[in-house]
Amino acid sequence: MEHNVAASRLQGTGAHALELDGVARHFGALVALTGITMRIAPGERRAVLGSNGAGKTTLFNAVTGDFLPTAGRIRFFGEDITALAPHERIRRGLRRTYQISQLFTNLSVLDSIYLACRGVSRRRFSLLRPSLSDPNMAQAESIMHVVHLDADRDKLVGTLSHGQQRQLEIALALAGAPRFILFDEPAAGLSPTERRDLVAILNALPKYIGYIIIEHDLDVALRVSEYVSMMHNGRLFKEGTPEEIENDPMVQEIYLGGGHG
Incomplete structure (x- = not known):
């Protein structure tokens, strides 16, 4: 390599x-x-x-x-x-994480990752609720697995440990390929x-x-x-x-x- x-x-x-x-x-x-x-x-x-x-x-x-x-x-x-x-x-x-966490503490882990995926998609301004087949939701689920947060999917971000919040920041950076x-x-x-x-x-x-x-x-x-x-x-x-x-x-x-x- x-x-x-x-x-x-x-x-x-x-x-x-x-x-x-x-x-x-x-x-x-x-x-x-x-x-x-x-x-x-x-x-x-x-x-x-x-x-x-x-x-x-x-x-x-x-x-x-x-x-x-x-x-x-x-x-x-x-x-x-x-x-x-x-x-x-x-x-x-191009993506970036920051030294100081910039997260929405009142959202769940899954919702945070989903919104990050939605935010860089072509339909980011749509007001329709996500369906079960929403590709952004599927991507959010996949990213959540990559950063080892599956077990914390429904937890509020504000309740996560510092290390878990760092993992979530990596997840947000992975949104949108x-x-x-x-x-x-x-x-x-x-x-x-x-x-x-x-x-x-x-x-x-x-x-x-x-x-x-x-x-x-x-x-x-x-x-x-x-x-x-x-x-x-x-x-x-x-x-x-x-x-x-x-x-x-x-x-x-x-x-x-x-x-x-």
Whole structure:
């Protein structure tokens, strides 16, 4: 898999799910991103790591359109999306989760996933109640199984544990057949058992869905990625396989305190 990913990264534009060329983002005099260039193949699972303030979330915001880049270009499956609105990127198959949960706590698990599926469908503005044969309901049932929430289908979101809410966020990102997902610290606040479940969920996603994961828990990030990009002060400074990054002396010194085994 690593060889295939590396080979596809060197091919032309059409071979890439996501391309960033010299992406920068400034907030007045503050330079949050500088010269970010990445090539990510369809189906590739990439981890983006770095300390707080390295620019990871700003990078996500640039890709999703929450903050337009100050400079540079972004392409999604060959299409220039640099200036597109966030909802237009969603329509093209780009999804994202957030560090802070953004869920409707008074809805059930199944209703939440159903509405997410409905929201990206062509009939999203229909006022008709869903029928038993509604394809969005069938998709919601399938997604609920993927994220291990079958037993919690009728529970109100507000009664779920923190880990279950994180699983639900992944479910919402899977609505509408996404082609690429940005996961923003999905393991934050999870117990060891919940983190193992998260790793299992991410590794079991369909192979055609690529993703980037930002994660402070290196054990999680390195177990669910094929390639790693390290950021520091708004720049990329090191890239490699999980094994290369984990064993790199500079990475160990800066990010792992030299004691990661």
